[in-house]
Amino acid sequence: MLSKTEICHALIRLNLMDASENPGLSELNGGISSEIYKVDLDGRSFCVKSALPTLKSDPDWHVPVERTAAEWEWLKFAQNVAKNIAPDPLGYDKQTNTLVMSYLEPELYPNWRDLLSQGIIDPNMAEAAAERLVMLHNATAGDEKLIQRFSNDRIFYDIRLEAYFLETGRNVEVLNDLMHELVESTAASKVALVHGDVSPKNILIGPNGPVFLDAECACYGEPAFDAAFCLTHFLLKCLWKPNWKKGYLKCHERFRKTYFSNAKWLDMTELERRVTQLHLGMLVARVAGRSKVEYISDKVTQELVKTFATRHLISHVATTGEVATLWDEILDAD
Template sequence: MTSQAPVETSGANPEFPETMRRFMERLGFGAKPDRAFPLTGGVSSDIWFVEAKGRRLCIKRALPALRVAADWRAPVERNHFEYAWFQRVAKILPDAVPPLVGHDEAAQMFAMAFLEPEANPLWKRNLLDGKVDPAFAGLVGEKLAAIHAATAGDPKTAADFATDASFHAIRLEPYLEATGRVHADLMPQIEKLVATTAATRLALAHGDISPKNILIGPKGPIFLDAECAWYGDPAFDLAFCLNHLLLKCIPVPGGVDRLAQSFERMVMAYRGRIVWEDPPGFERRCAALLPGLLLARVDGKSPAEYITQDKDREFVRSVARPLIAEPVATLLEVRNRWLQRFR
């Protein structure tokens, strides 16, 4: 949904919001920052770069309606849970989240350190530029599994992130249910995916594990944008990220082999760290969900912006639809079906 993309919006900049100004003052940065401008890349929140008293920060405020073509609304309280996800994960993997500065519960906004892009490039940008590193994908799988393992079966974390309604509004409805309305013949299978995902409560999920929300930090991946944080099915996180590695083959055809290797490295790194349930059962659930997410990125409410040609949309449908109708047992089988048709 967002990233710490260090790009100033084009044209005349709006005034620094008064609520953010007051927030900065309460945090001890004074009433007037040295520099402030909105960042690009966010559809679900207002995100501002702020420089004050020698510190460079990001301030993020949740929006009630997302900036997309479809009517997509979500509770602003997700900002609270995003901040709480960062706090929880900082205790597990301190280097995997941005340093936090403060939270304004009433205004549903928080401040975090701005991570300099030269030292922390955005993974999505690298992938689209053809810089595909399978080893880094393996690190993402490793760190993601560590978060899931550390929170699995934890009653307090489950109570703190009982965000089922928000997760439905931000993920299950706009991705899967909306896609089912387009592909009515697959609605029973898609409804089953929704029901299984909604009913599975095993660990703390991020909900938007995407290359646009992962920085390549000096010490490994840094996760951003945890607005969809939810105590639920960890398979959703892995499937959501693997989905992007397959889809990137379309704009980066020269990187297909390395993207395929990245997919496998992530699966292997993650699968070897599943301790909270039977690994084959987890993988069957993940492999069933992945084609639904593939189809959602061409026919749901949040289509991938780099898939612009009808022939490419039809290609995605040609792979995803049969796999939704008849799910396979392993993630590598999903990948292999994709590669067979792509090549």
């Protein structure tokens, strides 16, 4: 854990505070992978973040702490693509592996997952999120200079490809070969800058549109991963809050249509195929991989997801729209 003294020294080194100042410090909810603090000084506030070497949910899961530096680089680049797409990056202190960014007040920047969980479901937000995501992907597609700047393949492999797909293959034997193929094709794809954790919990709904957080897995790779990651959450939330299934499916529809209609780096049919396979792979991974969604814990529901995703991975369903239709049908029948 970072001490207040360490945080203050980092801020002083970054010229964000004077040695004579005594800031207020409060710990924020950093999820399972980081420690995050709000720092209050006279008239200004910062968010200070540092990646943990092991995840809070799994002490045996050791993850690279270079994630903080990866996020710092992503924040700097993203702000050059579109203002207000992410918090302002204010500094990175290598000595403490600490990232400092602007603090966004929850009253003005509510968390999208919180809104969705309360039944505040606006498909326009899904469209706006897809617009911003595809803007980042379009802006970085084919830019080979970024490959070196975001050479974080080990982080992405350990936290995403290994933990999601290879672990799923070990737990669902019939999918083992397919999961290895999915990992190999995704790891080999060097197309655009990938965020790596595009989910509603990492998106704030600000006055100027969606704000993306938590790009610890940022790398230059397969952008279809980001689209599939977010689409998967819309479907899983139908199981979490079934009364609002129609709204979640509408978000799924608006997101996918916006993303595909604006993507410029690949033929739409091929892009859709890639996203669809990753989408189905993530569905099963979130109940059978190492990083399970916490709101689907009963075995019957997990088995429903596993059976659905396995069947349609093997049959090579071609589009995300077809996945959503089949999902709607199976939930109505359940």
